[in-house]
Amino acid sequence: MNRRKFVQLSGMGAALFSSGLVQGKIISAEDLLAPGMDVAVKKKLADVALNAAKSKGATYADVRIGRYLRQYFFTKEMRVENIVNSESYGLGIRVISNGTWGFCATNDLSVDSIAKCAATAVAIAKANSEMQEEPVILAPQKGVGIQSWKTPITKNAFTIPVKEKIDLLMKVNGEAIKNGATFVNSNLFFINEQKYFASTDGSYIDQDVHRMWPTFTVTAVDKKAGKFKTRDALSAPIGMGYEYLDGLSSEKKSILGKPTVYRFSYDMVEDAILAAQQAQEKLSAKSVVAGKYDMILDPSNLGLTIHESVGHPLELDRVLGYEANLAGTSFATMEKWESKNFQYGSKIVNFIADKTQPNSMAAVGYDDEGVPCKNWNLIKDGILVNYQATRDQVHILGEKESQGCSFADSWDSIQFQRMPNVSLQSGTEKYSVADMIKDTEKGIYILGRGSSSIDQQRYNFQFSGQLFYEVKNGEIVGMLDNAAYQSNSQEFWNSCTKICDKDDYRLFGTLFDGKGQPGQSSAVSHGCSTSRFNGVNVINTGRKI
Incomplete structure (x- = not known):
């Protein structure tokens, strides 16, 4: 194990x-x-x-x-x-x-x-x-x-x-x-x-x-081969009550033919069954061949990449160098915003900060400075247009009203600038995951969050996942293993060529996002639909022992 x-x-x-x-x-x-x-x-x-x-x-x-x-x-x-x-x-x-x-x-x-x-x-x-x-x-x-x-x-x-x-x-x-499954840990x-x-x-x-x-982690062991594989839950931390565990909210099935699309209702038992079966399948999955692929990223995977490459870099305190704990400052410095033409992503990339989004984890009525919560554009048509700020920061941006980004994780912690929900807006035309796969010649479809690494300016990064499926000539041809994608934040978001419509939109995020010194923990969601990124570098993470 x-x-x-x-x-x-x-x-x-x-x-x-x-x-x-x-x-x-x-x-x-x-x-x-x-x-x-x-x-x-x-x-x-x-x-x-x-x-x-x-x-x-x-x-x-x-x-x-x-x-x-x-x-x-x-x-x-x-x-x-x-x-x-x-x-x-x-x-x-x-x-x-x-x-x-x-x-x-x-x-x-x-x-x-x-x-x-x-x-x-x-x-x-x-x-x-x-x-x-x-x-x-x-x-x-x-x-x-x-x-x-x-x-x-x-x-x-x-x-x-x-x-x-x-x-x-x-x-x-x-x-x-x-x-x-040989082993399983589950948590609430x-x-x-x-x-x-x-x-x-x-x-x-x-x-x-x-x-x-x-959440849970299942582990499947092949004793004969001396190896094991894991699969974590595809659940989302969420701003809801126990009704989230009532089961699937719809009968919609994923492109894999199994009902793994979770919106605002989650069947934990069903996901665990699928996880055990998929962990077994991973034991015999083909190891990925390193190279350039078109990446089809499910919201359960893309949410973490959004968090690290967009959410944290656009925190104004990191931009100004006031905050550097837990992975540094930011490459998205003020002169890029002041230029009004910094191409953070392709023209279809639009990010909104929103503390009012229903069921999201950063949703409240008022922030910890008493500011009514709202939403605003961070990236519009690919261009960096704003940051995340608090009452004592917004004058730096020439604004007269706080964006409501103040938060403290406890009564004995001083409030400071924390991330709102940062979400990628869905595509405007009708377009499903099945359509996206059909339009992909050489790609990898990734679900679930895996390992991650990003540099001290939130620029160069590497992300993995839970499930990898090879796409050839518009079809899924089998499971892959040992894959991770590498890029930098600007290059990656400029390689975004297609985003599924709002019917595929889902929330993912983290219940324990660390920042500050002394450290504090906050909860935040990131919404998106399945998205495709063309020509992304993929490495093989497998190694012989």
Whole structure:
């Protein structure tokens, strides 16, 4: 078995705590459903913080009261490895004083503690101002008054009994083993963020955010040949409730003749059965011949490439060199945007940033600066037209309104610029995956996310996948193995020659996207339809041991 994968998954519970992805205290599953603080009480505590900050000299202040709930399941074959239920509760205060940011947080929500925390935040800002060369410039933001927003769900995942969730994972694992898997790990991740924001601008915003991710890895072993192959789930992390696990939302089948197209409903058992069968098939798949191919990339594969080669490079803090942690800065520097003619991709390539997209993971009503969320163009007809920014950044772009890209992963983390949903727009003419394959002479059809690597400017990269199918003269002729595609961000997106229509559009993304130092984790989705990229370099990743 792949020991590295085994250690990664079986030890994930402890690793999540140490990495900060699970915070606070361990609680019971029943406590996940306990009511949080009444919104009227939150407002009173928020006013304590805001008034204390102003009395100490803050010219601006915002406060976030957060309750963060997590439930994670880890299984291996026919046993449960771990179940994690956790809660983190507290308050963070951010201020501007002497033109400089200051921040402080506390999990003691008494009036005296909150007032002291606010005073500390102002003292930190004043101390920092001695080294500040330019004052913070905030884009105007009119207070929105008392508002609320909730992820539209029909089944709160925490209301589903633990036994029902374990039974699902045991069925997933059992069916995978019946169909050829030697080993299988399966997981469920459920997250609820109850976030309250208030500011001296006059906003009081209560939000209830739900996200989830069902996933697994199956491994098929050929003992005689001494090798193994894996296949991960083709599920998407998504901003929904437990209804995502109700099964397929339609009877539409993929070009492979199997119902592997998942939109807003996912059959985890069916996918596990297919994964076991496909892992077995991979054991005898032909190793790819390196060379130039037309790449047909399913959204389950292309989502990660979008994330790394478009999402992160267009974060304005990376562009400006303010942020370099976790894979560096950005090649998409300001002069390219200022030229108004930087050809980031071909003319059919259009990227939109959108924090309002239903079922997406970055969808909220308001960002963590109280800015109403919206959508805007990043790349239009292949040309770089904008970036992702926050209230204290948009003046650099000559804009007077924040794009709503502020986020903090916890009440005790200071908010900063995080990625919105960044999605490739579908083709405008009727065009299916079957049409795309029919129009391809020499290509590779790739599904699922595999290994990835990108340089410190988010430019040169290499991506792999889960499933590879050889396309010859308009037909799929068999499965391939050991394939990865290499390119650079500009060359790759300029090689995009065709995008399927909106009927093929799907969301993929990540529940744990790291950035910053100290590191923070956020959730983000990337939507797209199956797309073709011509003349991409493919390498053979196989090696003899």
